[in-house]
Amino acid sequence: MTILSSDIRSKYLEFFKTKNHAIIPSAPLVPENDPSVLFNTAGMQPLVPYLLGEPHPLGKRLADVQKCVRTGDIDDVGDDTHLTFFEMLGNWSLGDYFKEESIAMSWEFLTNPQWLGLDPEMISVTVFEGDENAPRDEESAEIWKKIGVPEHKIAYLPAEDNWWAAGPTGPCGPDSEIFYWMGAGKPPMNSNKGTDPDNWMEIWNNVFMQYNRIDEKTLVELPAKCVDTGMGIERCTVTLNKLKSVYETDLFVPSLTKIREMVGNEKYNEKSARIIADHIRSATHMISDGVVPKNIDQGYILRRLIRRAIREAHKMGFEGIFTNEIAKIYISQFEDIYPSIKENSEKILTELTNEENRFAKTLKDGIKEFEKIVRGFDIAFKKTGNRPTQIAGTRAFTLFDTYGFPLEMTIELAKEKNLTVDVEGFNKAFQAHQEKSRTAAAGKFKGGLGDNSAETVALHSACHLMLAGLREVLGEHVHQAGSNITPERLRFDFTHPEKMTDEQKKAVEEYVNNAIQKGFATSISQMPKEEAKAQGVEGSFWEKYPDIVKVYTMTDTDGTVYSRELCGGPHVENSQDMGTFKITKEEASSAGVRRIKATLTK
Template identity: 55%
Template sequence: MTANELRSKYIEFFKSKNHAEISGQSLIPENDPSVLFTTAGMHPLVPYLLGEKHPGGTRLTDYQKCVRTGDIDEVGDPSHLTCFEMLGNWSLGDYFKKESIAFSYEFLTSEKWLGLDPRKISVTVFAGDENAPRDEEAAGYWKENGMPEDKIAYLPASDNWWAAGPTGPCGPDTEIFYWVGEGLPPEGSNKGTDSANWMEIWNNVFMQYNRVDEKTLVPLPKKNVDTGMGLERTNCILQGKTSVYLTEVFQPIIGKIEELSDYSYGTDAEKDKSVRIIADHSRASVFILGDQKGVSPSNVGAGYVLRRLIRRAVRHGMKLGIEKEFLAEIADVVIGNFKAAYPELEANAEKIRKELTAEENKFRVTLKNGEAEFRRLLPNLLKNPKKEISGKVAFRLYDTFGFPVELTQELGAENGMTVDLEGFKEAEKKHQEASKSLDAGKAKGGLAEQSDTTTKYHTATHLLQQALVEVLGNQVAQKGSNINNERMRFDFTFERPMTKEEIQKVEDIVNEKIKEDLPVTMEIKTLDEAKAEGARALFSSKYGESVKVYTIGRDAKSDWFSKEVCGGPHVQHTAQIGVFKIEKEQSSSAGVRRIRATISGGLPLDPQ
């Protein structure tokens, strides 16, 4: 079974169980400062998991592109990926554990669907602790479906408890594993007794509690199910492969790398690692650049992660002996492979190639500058009686100039010097910890950041976008926004800095609309209907899929200021927002400007 067939079968199965197929969303999270990228399939569904009604109903399914960057430096082994796909299904206050477990087991084992051997499947459930009891309910439903007792491992909260953050929605989960060892698993073998030979393929999260404080859990009145299956891992298992890189998801990319480098994958362990790094990083870079809200390489946030991915791919290309620009050629293969599932890649193909080539060239210049910096430092380095280049110096060359430590070693050796590799690793580890803290939202995925203040900021972005269009013209289009309780950040397409007069005019328009106390109304329509009425939409959707349309104005049909397709949350009327102030207008990347703004005061939100 190919990845395309697996993706289709998953959606088909859950549609047969009365789930509405919804569109996967952007890789760049909307108004969520807790993460740089969409890190899980549930991420775009945060407002609905918190109680908003979804236009698709209470049973949903989709496939979602995700990026996790906390372990970029571990990519290169047979299983780690930065960019991956999640297949998901959700129950929003509809069915709960019984149906969720039955659906998962049927899809995995039924001959009509995946037909996996039930003897090679085991599960884990929450073992219980001082806060919540052992999840006998989930274990009982697994047994009802034929799971033997010895294939159920009861594990602690660190393994089988999901939480939005220190407070908020949480609950036990059950994880599903497949045997990847030789033959059949021995009696009594499960994830608890043998972690090496069981690979996780699916996780069903049961959001049934609200954590009020450290010691208090209160049952949620509306319980949700959030599940996710890793497409690449499951595909690997279905094909009996030992690595995701041996499946058709990666093989065409690897074939192109072989052609460019004149190296045959599978003949040298170190070179194989370089091939896997190029394959993963180039694919991730294409998905980030080709996203509907695609970012460009930069020195901050998501743009910095993208720059690291591109440069690491180029460096490993050099290690394989690829001297010419090559990422645009690999990008063509990635786009060809994934354009059916993700048409935005083909739509943005020219931009992807252009950005990759520009960053590749910039990095090659940077490497030359790094070598010049090394030459400048050399007289002082040679004064070291140990003839050793410190780890801090080696890491500064790497971090500032992208200068690989291997090149520092080579140049050092030419001058009779060694590099303190332990010191380099220590400096690198500190930097990685700082990077991970940027991407540490993997666990909470934005659920902890919903508040009355962020709701006010979210609605203010709608007013800001329309004000920018009125002052600067129709070339303005939103490229993303980021909100926390202290400020909002709004990125938009525009080629030049705004004048002071333009900034003031935009601010005045927003405040005028707030003072008018315009009602904010919501209607559910298809995307085509919404666009026909003049609504702005950042994304395309499945044909006929229902979306929420928020209108700010006296009359949603004839007298409105702003109309956008959006998931929410929003205020009920604009006077609740408060006073709007633009603090800064600056460049974000080529052709994209960034506004930072604050709000203060405002009326309290109506109770839900």
């Protein structure tokens, strides 16, 4: 019997709803206020603040399906297992239940006929074997035995397999992984992940945040223990159906069928088709969460995925516009699961088509640039009698970076001219570029902040007051279009069609300084996004925020509300030491968008 991915997803959430878990929506792919990564890469990532003690507005029992992107193994996409986009199912206890109830619920969901109804004989588990840093997890092992798992199906494995830690210090604890038999027939006696690792595939992991590591030698029990579990839908679907490849599941068969129809049986290449199917799936979700193709940060990854997909189509001899046709399959597949897909369906198709058209032009320009390099070699031969035989890595990277020219195409064209490409030099140039991108990403902070110094935080609060002042003076058509804040100044882009007058700038300054001088206080609340919209909370880029949002309110002692806006913080708690606000420049940023630069002086 085929087990569909949609059934796994819906049954999982339905099951945990019966166990008094609040079903929370997926956070967007782009993390809120976490500049250390470009995308959410794990189910637990958006919930870290709550696992570390911050109260969640929906309670202590949560369950969700989280969208994730990982591109570290992008070159392996096309094999049987690697993907760039995946979905993680998870249930969470924030200081509520612990090992016994977590393990019991996992077992019930997997084996009860009302839910997945798996054969218990096909399941084995692992627990932490203990080491000099932490004790053996006999508690979990005894719970597994108590619910019916035979002792020979329980493997004790080391920390590298069964220990989770947030970092060198902080919350940590053992985990217990659940595996499904992938071998022929029933598993033999004494077969488990420890004795027979190749025949068991992980389907679920229960992490028990039990300890707080103070230092290398000190581990203390946490006062409020948490549970964090994760089950990948794609891996679970392929494993439970005993398929060889994730691309054989219902998640990918429709798109691969469409690609085969598009290119024809004779030119169809399975690996190329898989890369297209994976990359357009990821691109569809990225665009739905507000990412657009660019040459930096998330946009750089998106552009690379789309252009890789186009290149794979070209390798199969197909040069027409096609990405939106593949995306339509994924829109249909996910629009009832993730609201952002349905809400942004037209944007998804438009961005994909635009990027295809752009790349068609850069491909042609790139070929011209390549031919120019070859002509240079011919000129060198005429002058010196020596013909260069290798294209420098830096030139190959220019073709890639400036013209979006895939390295593989440069190598293929070079081969036709009896030339080689300095791939090592290309990789060095690429790594240098990536280091610059990572440095830029690491320099970002909450809400466009360059850092979290007192000066920067004060300017961030002034930014909120200024936006409120702009809306008061210019009208409610004004919204944020971008910001960048350093300790020295704020730069703020906003929607407005014309240059501000001196009187308008002065009125905005007075609005901000009046709030500062009166001594506003900042408060934070959490509420559903739709409720925030209904209450008139100011915000831009709503699609990038989760369904539960943080709202910062700046209020005078007499109850006057100066600003109420979506934000991730941080802000001053009181305005006493902010200084005097001054607009130093107001200018055009782009069509329909103005830019202000401003300072605070004491």
